Amino acid sequence: MSDYEHYDQGESGSSLTYPMQAGNVKKNGYAMLRGFPCRVTEMTTCKAGKHGHAKATIIGIDIFSGKKYEDSCPTSHNMEIPFVKKHEFQLIDISDDDYLTLLLENGETKEDLKLPDDEPQLVEKLRADFDSQKDILVSIISAMGQEKIISYREIVN
Structure with missing residues (x-):
C-alpha cells in the first residue's frame, strides 16, 4: 500500500444518498431526479414491453428551488434517494x-x-x-x- 493514497469521504464517512429500486419509490417520498433532491409528486409504472423492463416515470418538485423534474428508469434498477x-x-x-x-x-x-x-x-x-x-x-x-x-x-x- 502506498503512503500517497487518499480517500475522499463525506461528513462522518456517510453518504448523502442511498440506493432504492425505482419500483419502490412512493408518492410524497423523496428521490434524486436529474441530480436534484425532489419530493415525488407523481409515480407511474408501465408494463414490460416485448424486450424490456417495466418502467417507472417519476415526477417531483426540487425541495430547494421548487422546479419540477421528471425521470424514468426500469423499476428493477436502483435510484439514488437523498437523506432528508x-x-x-x-x-x-x-x-x-x-x-x-x-x-x-x-x-x-x-x-x-x-x-x-x-x-x-x-x-x-x-x-x-x-x-x-x-x-x-x-x-x-x-x-x-x-x-x-x-x-x-x-x-x-
Whole structure:
C-alpha cells in the first residue's frame, strides 16, 4: 500500500444518498431526479414491453428551488434517494442582512441560515411575528448539504 493514497469521504464517512429500486419509490417520498433532491409528486409504472423492463416515470418538485423534474428508469434498477432531515430550532434574532440566529438543542447557536428569497410571504409574516415579540420555532429541511426554511410556528406556552 502506498503512503500517497487518499480517500475522499463525506461528513462522518456517510453518504448523502442511498440506493432504492425505482419500483419502490412512493408518492410524497423523496428521490434524486436529474441530480436534484425532489419530493415525488407523481409515480407511474408501465408494463414490460416485448424486450424490456417495466418502467417507472417519476415526477417531483426540487425541495430547494421548487422546479419540477421528471425521470424514468426500469423499476428493477436502483435510484439514488437523498437523506432528508427536518429540524425545528428556536429563533433568537434576524440580522439586517437576512441571516437568522437559531438556538440549537445543545444550547449553541446557528447563524449561517438565510431567509429564503423565493418565498416573500413567509419572510414578511416571519419578520412581523418576530418584531411583535412572539416566540418562534423555525422548521428547516436539509438534504445534500443544503438547508432551507420551510415553515415556522409560534411556541405556545
